[in-house]
Amino acid sequence: MPRSSKIRTPLVLLNFKTYVEGTGANALRLAKIAEHVSSEIGISTAVAPQLTDIRMIADQVEIPVYAQHVDAVDAGAYTGHVLAEAVKEAGAVGTLINHSERRLKLSEIDEVVRKARSVGLLSVVCTNTAAVSAASAALGPDMVAIEPPELIGTGIAVSKARPEIVTDTVSLIKRIAPKVVVLCGAGITIGEDVKAALRLGTEGVLLASGVVKAKDQSKALMEIATAAVQK
Amino acid sequence: MPRSSKIRTPLVLLNFKTYVEGTGANALRLAKIAEHVSSEIGISTAVAPQLTDIRMIADQVEIPVYAQHVDAVDAGAYTGHVLAEAVKEAGAVGTLINHSERRLKLSEIDEVVRKARSVGLLSVVCTNTAAVSAASAALGPDMVAIEPPELIGTGIAVSKARPEIVTDTVSLIKRIAPKVVVLCGAGITIGEDVKAALRLGTEGVLLASGVVKAKDQSKALMEIATAAVQK
Amino acid sequence: MPRSSKIRTPLVLLNFKTYVEGTGANALRLAKIAEHVSSEIGISTAVAPQLTDIRMIADQVEIPVYAQHVDAVDAGAYTGHVLAEAVKEAGAVGTLINHSERRLKLSEIDEVVRKARSVGLLSVVCTNTAAVSAASAALGPDMVAIEPPELIGTGIAVSKARPEIVTDTVSLIKRIAPKVVVLCGAGITIGEDVKAALRLGTEGVLLASGVVKAKDQSKALMEIATAAVQK
């Protein structure tokens, strides 16, 4: 499976959401922080900015850029939709799919995962339960990111508060589709959270507010990245 | 109403949809064609490319750039959504809202129209019937674009095939919200279609496949623009 | 406008939502309470139970029964959808449309309002702002019910807490479509709330938790109905 092998783990994937601190000029600055942390610590970081910022960031940083969402449409008469080909052309190497803030129909996830594969984008399906993680893995994405929505943005890390949802996800996915890389997210803010996540069998974390909204974004990300390589 | 007064009419607004011919490098080329036609003919043209291409085009052409869609969300935890502020920061001056290929809930249209106004984006609400046009005008957008979906992409111009839907829209809107600029679209391909649209009381047209998918995009747009100034 | 003239006002319309206290046998019991209050006080009451209970209630009570929602579909291959004709055949005389807990696209509201008219169902479009009320009135429904969602279920009555949203709705609607009957809802729990609503120019109220979740549903509704006739 050559594409997944392109994913260098542990992966620290930073979702900018639609935070002011992750929009436009702020997005570029934050992406450069992530790039700096990557080269400083020697860890694999990636960023998921808004659609309008993908090209600018992909042009100016070396780390991988992901879209936050892609629609289940082909090129054509789909005004206002997000075309996988357009995201790829702008410089993204992958895309989040079905984030808890942008849930998709099951048939759409199937379509987008296949679409991503066909245009050469890595796919990260976000999930909310172990059963949904298993279901998503059955669709053959590159990665699954388990994120219980009730913990997102709380600073209460899934890897500490709900370890069983992570281990259940890992064990179900390993049974159904062992090549799928498992990430976890929600509430991950400090290095301890990341270490716990990796100990539970994941190969990376999906971060957002813990870094994007931090007073010192660089320091926050540096701490997390340092923990990830120490494991 | 100072903002609407910034709309120079007749307006020829070109929607790139998710057509290959309007994506990435093709989008930039097409935007430059629209810019050239504008300066050549002395007419107001504007382009609505995909989100990933807004910044690149706004950086390199002088004509106004519109988003194809904006979500009813504020800055915050809205992964995968389209923030009005982000679209504005990337260089757009306005946005389509509720295109027939991206219909919104009524309450969302109300929110997005107000959101657009507050961040300084022009709003173009797309509609499918005269009653929906009247309803949309009651929300106070800058423009309403009537486009019967059954004619979109057919090459059968609304202004020729369904003139009554255009005149009904114009008269209802003039009664409810006379400052709203009325555009029409669907099937507009040749100069005659544009002349008919303007004669029916509209102040511009919303184009897509007739130009984007034309063998010679420049010639197609030039003919339409020429007709628009001759009226 | 013969259909609207069938609406006897002031109207007290009770939405059962999906509350346990308004489901199945409880729904029938509550509808009989509403029927009893109607004949006792001589006021126009109506009930909006769940779809599965419409026929049972319409068969056993004399007051009007409304659906809580109808889909913008015709008879045909629309599995899982709510057909206006089916609701009518089961005994409903009208339907709520676009309730804040079941928002519709603008184009769907237009379709459902027309559909309701064509099959002989009264239409009550629910709205959240004065602008959305004006927009809805432009679609020609029989009634508009203004309900600021932030007050729904709070016991803080819209007619006391946000009187201006009610008077703005009434004045905009009277200008755009004067035959449309205006109701208001959200937080209406006691007689005073209803009197205030009628004083602001509405012709009825849309109730839910204040009665459905009351310890003594009969007493709660009786108080509201008594206030409505006293005005």
Next chain:
Amino acid sequence: MPRSSKIRTPLVLLNFKTYVEGTGANALRLAKIAEHVSSEIGISTAVAPQLTDIRMIADQVEIPVYAQHVDAVDAGAYTGHVLAEAVKEAGAVGTLINHSERRLKLSEIDEVVRKARSVGLLSVVCTNTAAVSAASAALGPDMVAIEPPELIGTGIAVSKARPEIVTDTVSLIKRIAPKVVVLCGAGITIGEDVKAALRLGTEGVLLASGVVKAKDQSKALMEIATAAVQK
């Protein structure tokens, strides 16, 4: 798994959609035909009428009644939604979920499958591809019904035209969740189609237009049922 053991197979499940021929009085008549065929042939039939007709049919026929859709909501403030408890109380024994004409988000399917189990409704998740079937099986429903949407309503049976999608579904599901009963649907009109479906490893069929829209519904269903028992 005691609940699934309540499913007598082969199962012939008839979806009434929103067809006129399956609405109201017609729905009751058609359900009685299905009941007659069941007792005549000694086969397991079931019907999925519209929500407004569930109670009437469940009260008057002996065969199992399914809802066509249930929403991912609990009792409460969910106006216009379909509550699993309400459907159950009205007499349904199960529900279709995620029909191609009423697709759900993945997280909703997970919720509805669990909700159905908790209130005692059988769950039939409808799917469009083998991968989606595998994903659905991972959620632990009682049944999965594979129905390629492009064949629905065509009279071209999935079991003849796309046998590989059926066998792939059966083999993937047997590996992931062997207790899940597999049905297939789309285009099934004559006895031969049913025999082919059962030979491919399914334990029943999901029918609609082939019977509901047949000139002689009774004859059409009798032929299919006869074929199912002959296998």
